[in-house]
Amino acid sequence: NAGVMQNPRHLVRRRGQEARLRCSPMKGHSHVYWYRQLPEEGLKFMVYLQKENIIDESGMPKERFSAEFPKEGPSILRIQQVVRGDSAAYFCASSPRQGRNYGYTFGSGTRLTVV
């Protein structure tokens, strides 16, 4: 039973390009969360999704960022027209149900570098 799978592990993009980060939750988990971590900082919540629904996107920048979790396939975090400030580690977590009083399983992250 594989854990949360994220790819790519490392992604380099030039300013203005698009970045697409993928997350496959653990088998049986239908809730996905995206977090961003800047160097030497804790994780910051971005968005919470269930299959085909965005439940909470209060941590996601209003522009250039979008997320989806289709009925089939992985969850995708998309960053359009990347800027240097988008350079960070992006982590995905999943849980089997709404996470109250359950721990979360995190992926190994995608490290985005914008040059």
Added chain:
Amino acid sequence: SQQGEEDPQALSIQEGENATMNCSYKTSINNLQWYRQNSGRGLVHLILIRSNEREKHSGRLRVTLDTSKKSSSLLITASRAADTASYFCATEITGTASKLTFGTGTRLQVTL
């Protein structure tokens, strides 16, 4: 300051010693969780303590929660070099439904 602040920011101890990390938070919570992160890796869930619990154990880990002081501590007993990592507390705030708020972490270095 943000919800979930760890203290100290960095801790260096020798193998065999105990390591204690503290976490303070500001608002009412459903639960508090501790995670470990090795350098350049993802987070590993260590332990979850619910708001109606005061103490929890898991192997060499002991977590306490004082909701009146809005604080928690993580104790690692008989530390090992492999415990070297960053440790984060994360709170699930009441009413936010499944959104964790992380602190900035404690970097633990265990030397031989």
